[in-house]
């Protein structure tokens with residue numbers, strides 16, 4: 001297992017962590033001040049400053065991208081399938097322009113929440129089948145662009161509105177169905193916030209192996225959690241044994257960035273330099 005205690009070379013910042021403190025250019029400048037070498041930007045943050053300007057800023061700062069957030073939201077009614085496909089193809093194009101290592105997929109829940117305006121449905125099995133089909137379709141396009149797709153299983157609390165893929169096993173089953181040859185084109189983004197509770201987690205990480213482990217996201221689970229979306233904790237402030245999960249993915253050969261992704265009303269209210277200083281300190285002592 002890599003020693004993170006003396007530097008933060010393998011820290012990546014998911015830019016949603018400081019999305020309320022400034023735009024993407026401001027965030028990239030802050031990363032440069034703190035010696036952060038990698039980010040994972042969100043599509044809306046890129047769009048807000050313009051793709052070309054974002055590409056220039058990333059190159060100028062010498063940043064790597066540990067991912068691009070996000071593709072997916074595949075579930076919709078029939079009238080919106082074309083919109084879903086085109087939107088995800090644009091995500092691939094943007095990720096390629098930015099030089100991202102993968103696209104993180106949040107697959108969508110029930111159609112009316114993933115693609116508002118869709119006909120209401122309670123059929124989660126149908127939603128899951130739709131996710132399989134849509135990933136298969138996107139995979140062809142992403143392969144051509146040489147952009148791996150990383151399915152992020154989300155905590156079951158998000159099954160209705162964000163993702164009906166809720167366990168690492170479910171995500172890996174999709175990978176095995178759609179990419180049986182383990183080509184590296186399809187894998188998982190494991191976020192400790194979503195998976196720490198799963199009794200099968202360690203066995204599934206071992207099953208994943210190096211070629212399926214495309215991204216690793218960290219934050220913490222606070223007790224009590226006051227808001228299921230926007231009350232994530234800073235690493236060390238909650239109950240997740242982050243280091244044991246990192247040990248497990250690294251035992252499989254994962255050698256990428258440890259990406260900090262904290263959606264938090266608390267941390268969004270603090271100055272960006274304080275947030276980044278704390279991220280670096282916790283990366284060294286807790287992650």
Ligand code: ZN
Pocket residue numbers: 152190191217261
């Ligand atoms: Zn994540």
